[in-house]
Amino acid sequence: MPGNIRSVSFAWMVLVYLLFCSRRASVGAAPICANAQAGCHVLSLANLFDRVIQHSARTHSISNDLHSEFEQYFLPSKNHIGRVSRNCHTSSILTPNGKDNAQRMAREELTEVILKLLVAWRDPLWHFHQNMAHHHDFNNFSSNKALEMSDMVHELRKGVEKVAEKMQVLGIISNTVSSLASPEASLPSDSAEWRLMKDYNLLSCFRRDSNKVQNYLKILKCRIVPEHGC
Amino acid sequence: MFHSPPAKPGLTSCRSPEKETFTCWWKPGSDGGLPTTHALYYRKESSETVYECPDYHTAGENSCFFNKNDTSIWVNYNITVVATNALGRAFSDPVEIDVVYIVKPNPPEKVTVTVMEDKGWPFLRVSWEPPHKADTRSGWITLIYELRVKLEEEIDWEMHLAGQQKMFNIFSLRSGGKYLVEVRCKPDHGFWSEWSSTSYIKVPDYFHREKSTWILITVFSTFTFLILMWLLHMNRHNLKHCILPPVPGPKIKGFDKQLLKNGKSNQIFSALVVPDFPPATSSNYEDFQVEYLEVYVRREQELVLEESKDLHNSCLKSESSTSDCDSGRGSCDSHTLLMAKCREAKEGERQTDRECSPMRTEAQRRLKDWEEEALNYAHAGIVSLEMSSGRVKTWPSVFSPLPRYSSSPLDQQSSLQMAKQLSLSTSSYLTQPGHSTKEALGQSYWDLCLSSKQPHLLNPPTPVCRELQAHSDVNISSIGHKRAPAGPRSPALHTTEYVEVQRVDNKDTLLLQPVVQGCGRMGGCFQMPHGEVYSKVKGVDSDNVLLLQREGMGEDRCPCVEQETNEVTGSCHKSCTVSTTQKPSGCIYTAVPVRDEMATMANGYVDTATMCTLHTC
Numbered sequence: 031m032p033g034n035i036r037s038v039s040f041a042w043m044v045l046v047y048l049l050f051c052s053r054r055a056s057v058g059a060a061p062i063c064a065n066a067q068a069g070c071h072v073l074s075l076a077n078l079f080d081r082v083i084q085h086s087a088r089t090h091s092i093s094n095d096l097h098s099e100f101e102q103y104f105l106p107s108k109n110h111i112g113r114v115s116r117n118c119h120t121s122s123i124l125t126p127n128g129k130d131n132a133q134r135m136a137r138e139e140l141t142e143v144i145l146k147l148l149v150a151w152r153d154p155l156w157h158f159h160q161n162m163a164h165h166h167d168f169n170n171f172s173s174n175k176a177l178e179m180s181d182m183v184h185e186l187r188k189g190v191e192k193v194a195e196k197m198q199v200l201g202i203i204s205n206t207v208s209s210l211a212s213p214e215a216s217l218p219s220d221s222a223e224w225r226l227m228k229d230y231n232l233l234s235c236f237r238r239d240s241n242k243v244q245n246y247l248k249i250l251k252c253r254i255v256p257e258h259g260c
Numbered sequence: 261m262f263h264s265p266p267a268k269p270g271l272t273s274c275r276s277p278e279k280e281t282f283t284c285w286w287k288p289g290s291d292g293g294l295p296t297t298h299a300l301y302y303r304k305e306s307s308e309t310v311y312e313c314p315d316y317h318t319a320g321e322n323s324c325f326f327n328k329n330d331t332s333i334w335v336n337y338n339i340t341v342v343a344t345n346a347l348g349r350a351f352s353d354p355v356e357i358d359v360v361y362i363v364k365p366n367p368p369e370k371v372t373v374t375v376m377e378d379k380g381w382p383f384l385r386v387s388w389e390p391p392h393k394a395d396t397r398s399g400w401i402t403l404i405y406e407l408r409v410k411l412e413e414e415i416d417w418e419m420h421l422a423g424q425q426k427m428f429n430i431f432s433l434r435s436g437g438k439y440l441v442e443v444r445c446k447p448d449h450g451f452w453s454e455w456s457s458t459s460y461i462k463v464p465d466y467f468h469r470e471k472s473t474w475i476l477i478t479v480f481s482t483f484t485f486l487i488l489m490w491l492l493h494m495n496r497h498n499l500k501h502c503i504l505p506p507v508p509g510p511k512i513k514g515f516d517k518q519l520l521k522n523g524k525s526n527q528i529f530s531a532l533v534v535p536d537f538p539p540a541t542s543s544n545y546e547d548f549q550v551e552y553l554e555v556y557v558r559r560e561q562e563l564v565l566e567e568s569k570d571l572h573n574s575c576l577k578s579e580s581s582t583s584d585c586d587s588g589r590g591s592c593d594s595h596t597l598l599m600a601k602c603r604e605a606k607e608g609e610r611q612t613d614r615e616c617s618p619m620r621t622e623a624q625r626r627l628k629d630w631e632e633e634a635l636n637y638a639h640a641g642i643v644s645l646e647m648s649s650g651r652v653k654t655w656p657s658v659f660s661p662l663p664r665y666s667s668s669p670l671d672q673q674s675s676l677q678m679a680k681q682l683s684l685s686t687s688s689y690l691t692q693p694g695h696s697t698k699e700a701l702g703q704s705y706w707d708l709c710l711s712s713k714q715p716h717l718l719n720p721p722t723p724v725c726r727e728l729q730a731h732s733d734v735n736i737s738s739i740g741h742k743r744a745p746a747g748p749r750s751p752a753l754h755t756t757e758y759v760e761v762q763r764v765d766n767k768d769t770l771l772l773q774p775v776v777q778g779c780g781r782m783g784g785c786f787q788m789p790h791g792e793v794y795s796k797v798k799g800v801d802s803d804n805v806l807l808l809q810r811e812g813m814g815e816d817r818c819p820c821v822e823q824e825t826n827e828v829t830g831s832c833h834k835s836c837t838v839s840t841t842q843k844p845s846g847c848i849y850t851a852v853p854v855r856d857e858m859a860t861m862a863n864g865y866v867d868t869a870t871m872c873t874l875h876t877c
Contacts (some may be wrong), residue, residue, distance in 0.1 A: 127335055128333055130872065132400070133398060211436070238334050238360070241449070248399035248400070249399045249400065251399060259397050259424060
């Protein structure tokens with residue numbers, strides 16, 4: 031009888047191990063194969079774009095929710111003209127402010143702008159999350175959202191990088207985008223600015239920037255792969 | 261008239277239809293009685309330059325329209341409206357807006373609704389286009405759509421969220437209904453547009469398809485209902501009996517309700533009288549009685565008569581015999597016809613016993629006729645009444661001439677005794693030349709004269725003699741009772757031979773069979789029917805003589821059980837064998853005059869006294 035139990039447990043463990051392995055293999059994002067290497071699960075550009083666009087939409091909605099919470103929590107005065115300084119630390123990044131401008135901008139530029147924005151927001155969001163966790167001013171829900179937001183931006187940046195990579199492979203854009211690999215390089219020297227901003231301003235700025243990212247990605251997608259959902 | 265500076269205006273709303281332009285509306289305050297002008301000033305986010313509204317007219321009264329060049333997305337606008345009149349100015353509260361968040365598109369355009377069919381069931385297909393101003397193609401705006409449907413007569417709308425698709429199907433329509441469809445859209449972060457203009461659509465009638473189904477169902481159910489009704493109608497009587505069981509009325513035979521109503525009680529009750537009830541016991545009683553006579557022949561007698569006792573006798577005698585003998589089946593009793601094997605005995609006797617022979621010679625001389633038979637028959641007529649279990653059983657028994665020595669007058673109380681005595685007496689009678697008993701035989705019954713001294717049986721009955729009447733048929737009644745087996749038997753072993761009338765053939769032949777006696781007369785006798793035809797009634801003579809013939813099967817069926825009667829047995833055997841020559845002609849007994857009734861053998865009994873007549877084999 032013990033022999034039976036041992037064999038059964040061993041078989042069971044093997045089965046579980048196999049299951050987990052298969053799951054891990056499936057959960058892990060399928061690597062984007064630059065040269066369609068064997069064994070790679072190749073994603074089309076349209077799929078990549080859809081993914082990053084969805085990701086950016088999710089990011090923006092979270093930031094919107096957090097901003098609304100901030101407004102309710104702090105009971106700001108109406109229209110809060112005086113409060114809004116809007117000195118977003120990303121103001122230095124030139125972004126198109128209209129459709130025409132955005133459409134006139136080259137793909138590579140647009141991609142760069144997107145990446146710049148995403149890179150610029152990685153640290154502030156992280157610190158913002160830390161502030162929220164320490165201060166206990168907000169409920170856990172907000173704190174979790176800030177954390178999620180921070181992670182999402184990180185993932186989004188990676189995704190956009192992959193898209194840029196793919197586009198470069200496909201020859202859609204030139205290879206100038208890859209120069210943005212270093213995140214710290216994009217930040218201005220007066221990086222202490224963002225520390226001075228209040229959290230509310232930070233959220234307002236981020237809300238806008240996430241919207242920009244989403245919009246730019248959509249424009250890029252509809253310009254490069256217009257067949258789906260444009 | 262009082263003039264005052266204008267009241268503070270207020271910005272009501274700013275909207276952008278496509279995220280490229282936007283319009284702001286304000287509401288002016290009181291003008292203070294003086295003509296007031298309004299101006300809108302705005303400042304962009306990162307500069308302090310104040311601009312005035314570029315267009316006050318495009319959007320209508322009290323509006324300011326910002327065209328594409330003046331519109332910057334993702335830029336905060338600080339807008340203020342100033343009302344000015346001659347007396348002063350009034351500033352409205354500033355409003356900060358970001359165009360991205362004030363987008364309210366126009367309603368979807370070109371909404372088309374068509375009726376389409378899916379496997380015979382119709383559905384609505386609604387399709388539309390985004391508002392032409394909204395640039396969804398470049399991805400600048402992403403719109404999601406919503407539509408609502410309702411029947412014309414309804415109040416509540418049915419909402420459907422279509423997402424980003426520009427087409428939608430509506431199912432579960434009411435046939436022949438008129439539907440209203442409207443569509444609206446919204447950017448991913450913005451305001452819902454107004455509902456598009458209503459589209460009307462009428463769903464065609466597909467009721468006929470449903471109707472045919474309903475017609476089929478109705479017809480089928482009607483048929484089923486009719487059949488059920490018909491079945492109920494056919495079985496209404498049964499149902500009535502089931503539900504309302506009838507009250508039983510009086511069912512007396514001969515009872516007439518009408519008479520009762522008329523009140524003639526005499527007639528009623530007379531009708532109730534059953535003439536045959538209660539049945540007379542006497543007549544039937546005897547029918548069920550089985551009579552048997554036991555004849556014990558004394559060994560000392562010249563005539564060696566075997567006594568064969570059948571099983572039933574022993575049964576009857578013994579106290580122990582109960583149910584078997586007593587049963588109404590008559591297994592013991594009813595069909596037993598005791599026949600004294602006097603013929604064999606006689607034969608044996610004749611052969612071996614000198615007493616026989618004289619008798620036989622006598623018989624031959626005188627009793628060629630039925631006289632001796634009559635004697636025997638008379639003997640046979642005497643029945644001993646066995647009382648066992650309170651029932652009277654009598655067998656007509658044929659018994660051989662009784663030994664002589666029973667001198668005591670027959671006591672009617674002891675049947676067997678009587679029988680024995682009778683047999684004795686008859687035997688004694690037989691030893692003497694007997695008179696003709698023709699006349700006696702002519703009677704239906706035999707009169708036996710018992711006289712110890714005058715054993716002349718066949719004389720006409722004298723007053724001296726005690727008469728014993730014996731019936732030849734089952735009606736023989738005898739009085740007696742069970743007596744001990746060891747009763748007045750002669751010391752010598754006597755066996756009585758009985759013959760059982762088996763049946764009457766269709767040829768009017770009486771089939772008899774000997775009843776094999778059991779061993780010993782002291783109880784323990786058991787009947788061993790052989791099922792053979794012992795004798796056969798050949799016919800009835802013209803003189804009403806029953807002609808019997810014996811048909812043997814070649815078996816030794818002589819119930820000579822007793823060893824003492826070995827010679828008799830042997831003689832019997834011999835006689836049997838002799839007799840059983842399968843020659844009916846050789847074994848003809850003189851017939852016994854029988855009653856006419858007896859010829860019919862109604863009761864199956866035959867007084868086989870006739871059997872013991874001359875054996876002419």
